[in-house]
Amino acid sequence: MTTDDKASGATAEAGRDFIRDIVKADLDAGRVKEVVTRFPPEPNGYLHIGHAKSICLNFCIAQEFGGHCNLRFDDTNPAKEEQEYMDAIERDVRWLGFDWGKHLYHASDYFERLYGWAEDLIRAGRAYVDDQSQDEIRSNRGTLTEPGKNSPFRERGVEENLDLFRRMRAGEFPNGARVLRAKIDMASGNINLRDPVLYRILHAPHPRTGTTWKIYPSYDFAHGQSDAIEGITHSVCTLEFEDHRPLYDWFIANLNVPSKPRQYEFARLNLTYTVLSKRVLTTLVRDGYVTGWDDPRMPTIAGLRRRGVPAEAIRDFIKRIGVVKANSLVDVGMFEFSVREALNKTALRRMAVLKPLKVTIENYPEGQSEELDAVNHPDDPAAGARKIKFGRELYIEQDDFMENPPKKFFRLSPGSEVRLRYAYFVTCRDVVKNAKGEVTELRCAYDPATKGGNAPDGRKVKATMHWVSAADSIAAEVRLYNPLFSKLGPTGGEGFTADLNPNSLEVLTGARLEPALADAKPEVPVQFERNGYFCVDPASAPGKPAFNRTIGLRDTFAKDVAKDAAKDQALP
Ligand code: ATP
Ligand code: MG
Numbered sequence: 001m002t003t004d005d006k007a008s009g010a011t012a013e014a015g016r017d018f019i020r021d022i023v024k025a026d027l028d029a030g031r032v033k034e035v036v037t038r039f040p041p042e043p044n045g046y047l048h049i050g051h052a053k054s055i056c057l058n059f060c061i062a063q064e065f066g067g068h069c070n071l072r073f074d075d076t077n078p079a080k081e082e083q084e085y086m087d088a089i090e091r092d093v094r095w096l097g098f099d100w101g102k103h104l105y106h107a108s109d110y111f112e113r114l115y116g117w118a119e120d121l122i123r124a125g126r127a128y129v130d131d132q133s134q135d136e137i138r139s140n141r142g143t144l145t146e147p148g149k150n151s152p153f154r155e156r157g158v159e160e161n162l163d164l165f166r167r168m169r170a171g172e173f174p175n176g177a178r179v180l181r182a183k184i185d186m187a188s189g190n191i192n193l194r195d196p197v198l199y200r201i202l203h204a205p206h207p208r209t210g211t212t213w214k215i216y217p218s219y220d221f222a223h224g225q226s227d228a229i230e231g232i233t234h235s236v237c238t239l240e241f242e243d244h245r246p247l248y249d250w251f252i253a254n255l256n257v258p259s260k261p262r263q264y265e266f267a268r269l270n271l272t273y274t275v276l277s278k279r280v281l282t283t284l285v286r287d288g289y290v291t292g293w294d295d296p297r298m299p300t301i302a303g304l305r306r307r308g309v310p311a312e313a314i315r316d317f318i319k320r321i322g323v324v325k326a327n328s329l330v331d332v333g334m335f336e337f338s339v340r341e342a343l344n345k346t347a348l349r350r351m352a353v354l355k356p357l358k359v360t361i362e363n364y365p366e367g368q369s370e371e372l373d374a375v376n377h378p379d380d381p382a383a384g385a386r387k388i389k390f391g392r393e394l395y396i397e398q399d400d401f402m403e404n405p406p407k408k409f410f411r412l413s414p415g416s417e418v419r420l421r422y423a424y425f426v427t428c429r430d431v432v433k434n435a436k437g438e439v440t441e442l443r444c445a446y447d448p449a450t451k452g453g454n455a456p457d458g459r460k461v462k463a464t465m466h467w468v469s470a471a472d473s474i475a476a477e478v479r480l481y482n483p484l485f486s487k488l489g490p491t492g493g494e495g496f497t498a499d500l501n502p503n504s505l506e507v508l509t510g511a512r513l514e515p516a517l518a519d520a521k522p523e524v525p526v527q528f529e530r531n532g533y534f535c536v537d538p539a540s541a542p543g544k545p546a547f548n549r550t551i552g553l554r555d556t557f558a559k560d561v562a563k564d565a566a567k568d569q570a571l572p
Pocket of ligand 2: 042
């Protein structure tokens with residue numbers, strides 16, 4: 001929650017979704033005194049917008065019902081985990097507007113206790129050391145229709161099991177030589193209960209525990225018990241863990257844990273044109289399909305931030321989509337709606353020409369210029385105004401001129417008159433071309449009586465165009481982003497790179513911006529009038545800013561796709 005939300009007094013919103021209903025009922029019935037939730041990322045990648053759903057849910061529920069939410073790193077697999085990811089995760093959760101206070105934990109803090117519980121299970125005859133290879137374990141696990149086969153090591157005595165497990169811990173055996181398994185039921189209809197692996201041998205240093213441990217607990221063995229240690233009341237996770245719940249409950253029932261947490265599942269976020277799998281995102285970064293985890297095309301929190309998406313827009317989107325129990329695919333257009341809503345309110349208006357075409361105002365005196373008033377935000381007088389310079393040489397957008405316009409084209413064409421925003425009416429008198437026949441310059445005339453944009457004789461124009469002064473504008477690079485995947489529902493499966501959009505990035509090197517944009521700050525998007533919302537990139541070279549397009553003014557991508565499809569069909 002932001003401080004604003006806190007100040008306004010967040011209210012418990014029971015009735016909003018089934019999880020909040022459960023929490024409310026538990027509090028009302030006195031089953032729970034203080035609500036404690038947790039967000040449990042595995043530090044093996046950066047957070048993405050799917051994680052934001054889980055973060056908002058866990059932190060907001062704690063906030064709304066007067067409890068607290070822990071940030072717990074699920075750091076049980078040192079082979080894939082890195083400090084860089086932990087730092088990025090903390091930064092991103094904070095940036096999203098949430099605060100775990102003193103409640104920062106690591107599953108690795110509990111390794112000793114988890115180990116003790118594993119010995120307890122052995123002593124109770126509920127766990128055994130299995131010498132089968134990984135392949136044997138897999139092939140003896142059975143299938144959805146066939147029961148599994150008991151391991152030949154399943155009936156080992158307690159003393160032998162304890163001895164072997166302690167020697168596993170001491171590092172006597174190589175990786176994969178043995179595992180510790182729970183002794184539950186190899187014929188269970190739920191495969192997760194067919195003697196799941198609790199510990200595996202892994203001779204790998206851990207970012208926090210160093211070389212202390214040669215064995216590491218499985219996710220299933222670590223997760224519920226970590227919840228119990230932290231006094232989590234509602235352990236909220238995504239649907240794929242529904243089938244793990246009986247195992248979660250089995251551990252809680254069979255171990256002497258300090259509290260009895262319960263797990264609840266909700267549908268993970270899936271977005272059109274987007275893959276939210278860390279495995280795929282890691283591949284994109286590692287194989288150079290993007291420039292890094294914070295590439296503005298990535299669905300990561302870091303990428304969205306660099307692109308200019310405000311945290312408020314992400315929170316608003318998550319609130320709009322709600323929390324349900326059935327998986328679905330959310331239209332990325334809904335997310336973009338939230339981004340436009342947030343930016344429309346806050347982004348200052350500026351003028352920038354992305355693909356410049358030179359305009360010379362022939363009847364404007366050479367060497368002269370004047371300052372005009374331009375408002376910073378049409379709906380917010382408090383945002384004030386700025387001065388912009390008008391002179392004899394200007395740039396307009398190439399697309400705003402057509403030599404042979406179709407009927408409904410109201411912008412500039414030979415002989416036509418348009419309004420230049422905040423300035424004057426201008427008429428195109430002449431078109432200058434280069435040897436290749438390309439238009440390189442327009443020779444225009446302005447009407448001095450139309451200063452400010454209205455004609456005293458009441459005559460009307462049908463177009464108002466943005467522009468910048470040639471002498472005062474600054475040069476910039478502008479990066480236009482399109483969806484990273486061109487397929488509506490990319491699965492991220494084998495060969496997923498074929499679904500990548502070859503046009504996800506378009507770089508414009510010759511853009512011209514009004515001088516006020518020299519002061520633009522990263523993470524503070526502005527609206528380039530008629531062009532969209534843009535944000536200066538934090539890695540811009542000094543004196544040569546690069547701007548990222550956060551988002552266009554309207555949803556054109558879906559329309560373009562439809563148009564392309566229609567065009568393809570129309571081809572002979
Ligand atoms: P991946 O499946 O891509 O590897 P993960 O779920 O393993 O991601 P974790 O770091 O374990 O990544 O996720 C932390 C929490 O975020 C988990 O509770 C998980 O359920 C939740 N989460 C991950 N992806 C989504 C999503 N798309 N929508 C909602 N919650 C998600
Ligand atoms: Mg996970």
